Amino acid sequence: MKMNDYMEMGEKYILHTYNRYPVVFEKGDGVYLYDVDGKQYLDFAAGIAVFALGYGNKDYNDALKDQIDKIIHTSNLYYNIPAVEAAKKVVEATGLSKVFFTNSGTEAIEGAIKVARKYAWLKDSHRTDHEIIAMNNSFHGRSMGALSVTGNDHYQEPFKPLIGGIKFADFNDLDSVKALVNDRTCAIILEPVQGEGGIYPATLEFLEGVRRLCDEKDILLIFDEIQCGMGRTGTMFACQAYGVLPDIMTCAKALGCGVPVGAFVLNEKTAAASLVPGDHGTTYGGNPLACAAVSKVFDLFESEHILDNVREVGAYLEKALDGLVERHDCLKERRGRGLMQGIVVCGRPVGEIVTKALENGLVVITAGTDVLRLVPPLVITKAHVDEMISKLELCL
Secondary structure: OOHHHHHHHHHHHOOOOOOOOOOOEEEEEEOEEEEOOOOEEEEOOHHHHOOOOOEOOHHHHHHHHHHHHHOOOOOOOOOOHHHHHHHHHHHHHHOOOEEEEEOOHHHHHHHHHHHHHHHHHHHOOOOOOOEEEEEEOOOOOOOHHHHHOOEOHHHHHHHOOOOOOEEEEOOOOHHHHHOOOOOOEEEEEEOOEEOOOOOEEOOHHHHHHHHHHHHHHOOEEEEEOOOOOOOOOOOOOHHHHOOOOOOEEEEOHHHOOOOOOEEEEEOHHHHHOOOOOOOOOOOOOOOHHHHHHHHHHHHHHHHOOHHHHHHHHHHHHHHHHHHHHHHOOOEEEEEEEOOEEEEEEOOOOHHHHHHHHHHOOEEOEEEOOOEEEEOOOOOOOHHHHHHHHHHHHHHO
């Protein structure tokens, strides 16, 4: 079939919850994608910050094939080897204590919310009026709980009423957080680098201040590292560059590098006084196939020196993007860390640039209403940055 035939079939049978771009990708190789007509595209989106290792990594593919031949699913009624091995690597990488594997990032957020409420319920003699402080301009997912802590009315409005007891402070404004804290506050949730909201890194002062506040009040601090974690900003998790650890961390996306998997990770204090058997569960979460992917991802991050590459190429990308902003009046500023970058577009729709880039063989995406988002595979080189800049110049 031709590309248009596949797109027409997709529109006929797939629920229209996405306005998809007019391309059907068939395969990938390295940092390039290929459509069904054989056209090559430089990928600076990585499946929305997922495919960190690029396409066709032989060691990664072989690990999945090997696990498929052994066993794919057993349920959480039993132990399985990949889950145990992956759990150890996640805990050691985060600096926390216990992990629960989920199927997605939004499920990880749901679990984190339940942990916070259970912790407070036990601490406060079974009170059920606890509150969570989230951030304006944030994004945590589209399920009802995750949507409730997403600070954007556009996403929330059609689905209200959401879960109660959620208040919103301003990101990087510690006083606005303090103003909302009371004796019912059980958790504060935030992204160390806001992703969908427009690529806004937290300030050191803000993260340190929120951590102190949580310590003083025995409030749980939740970091959503679903997009900014797994090496994307130059450290394994973005919060580690600040020297600030949460009580609960959520991760997904590049955790499995394409296999659907997420996790929430707890420190010892929180794990010891929150969820117990019967409180939470999942049929597929932590299955052998997904955890084989997670385990191999951590191995490859180490053997292929992914963090070193992100730091080196990320600095080169920042400089290249700063130059692009200087040369074009329709670009206002660059924001971001490492290989999680955003360019603010003014005077023209950002979607117009994304479409034009696709025509020129470059895959980029948006964030917020006016930000061009660049979240490429973490294995890109400086030559790929130069190629991307050249293609963007043509579009602009």
